[in-house]
Amino acid sequence: MKDKIKIFLDSDLLEKYLIGSTTKEETLQVERYIAMHPEVREMYLELQENLEAYAKLHAIKTPDGLKEKILSTIKAQNSLRKRFTRYAVAASVAVFIFAGSSYFFWDQNQNLMQENTIVSNKIKTLEEDMREQLEDVRNQFIVLNNPLTxxxxxxxxxxxxxxxxxxxxxxxxxxxxxxxxxxxxxxxxxxxxxxxxxxxxxxxxxxxxxxxxxxxxxxxxxxxxxxxxxxxxxxxxxxxxxxxxxxxxxxx
Missing domain, CATH: 2.60.40 (Immunoglobulin-like)
Structure with a gap:
């Protein structure tokens, strides 16, 4: 039984459980070991304290102006949608008035769609950067706390x-x-x-x-x-x- 507990502690299941990346079966296994074995429970509590301390020490600072950028982006997208709708309606009416004006509105709509794509890409880039930073913090925690490091x-x-x-x-x-x-x-x-x-x-x-x-x-x-x-x-x-x-x- 001691060997079985040692093998479990040498694995990274406790670390994965702490950061919420275990499968359903792994979660049940970890919770069973924590409930049944005091040494596993002690290690779990120690890792939990380490994770909290490490998260506070290496908390990812929100980039300066991120909130303003997001609000500005949302405002810009809403503005783009309103402008798109307005031009689309105007273009429909203009068809009956003067056929040549339809090209003008089509061109404007194309520009708006391009602007919307640029804004969406910037948001995706910000989200990807945040994911990469969180993944790096997770890996650092595993390296510093895994007994096999x-x-x-x-x-x-x-x-x-x-x-x-x-x-x-x-x-x-x-x-x-x-x-x-x-x-x-x-x-x-x-x-x-x-x-x-x-x-x-x-x-x-x-x-x-x-x-x-x-x-x-x-x-x-x-x-x-x-x-x-x-x-x-x-x-x-x-x-x-x-x-x-x-x-x-x-x-x-």
Whole structure:
């Protein structure tokens, strides 16, 4: 029975249950284990507290002006619908008055439809951005709380001795994150840039900006036996890593 409980705790069912992503069968299994086994119930309560604390710490701030943008978008859509209806009625009447005017209204309606499409696309983009941010927070929570996550300390070489970071790798969920704790100062014309060698290909992860939140996690592409690099490049970054300027390796 102890082995059975250990296998259950090593899985990610408790985490999935907490964020509401379990199936009906998984939900029944988790609730049964919580009710029957004190150690499972204790782990559940601990994860619940961790999730609440983590959610508060990494709460996604509503983008500035989002409410105004949404209200403005709704107002614009309503205005577009009213204008569309008004022009459509006018066009119908105009057919009987003067056939040539129908083209004018048709052209106006086409423009309104294009405007409506643009507004709808902007709303979809905002919704997608919010979904991606929520998914990233969910993955970070799983990585930090799953017992199978491996933790590696990353230190810079002689060219960046003050560089410190922590890599979190979960081979089960196939998630990798990097927590930059400290970056040494560089000349104004230099910058740090991150790379990942995945399946034999070098992936540019972008320029590392100044650390404003030491608790922030940066997502890394996951692959077995992948290697991450941090290099010093010219300001603005480079298309390919400068090998002689590698200041840290991240093996995962």
């Amino acid at each position: 491996k933790k590696y300390n990353v230190k810079g070489n002689k060219n960046a001795r003050d560089l410190k970071a922590i890599a979190y790798i979960n081979p089960v969920k196939k998630l990798s994150y990097l927590n930059l704790r400290n970056l040494p100062e560089l000349p104004e014309d230099k910058c740090f840039q991150m790379w990942a060698e995945v399946n034999g290909e070098m992936v540019n992860l972008g320029v590392i900006k100044e650390i404003t939140d030491k608790e922030k996690l940066l997502a890394l592409p996951y692959a077995e036996n992948a290697i991450g690099y941090i290099t010093i490049e010219q300001k603005g970054g480079n298309m390919a890593p400068t090998v002689e300027n590698i200041v840290a390796n991240i093996n995962y």
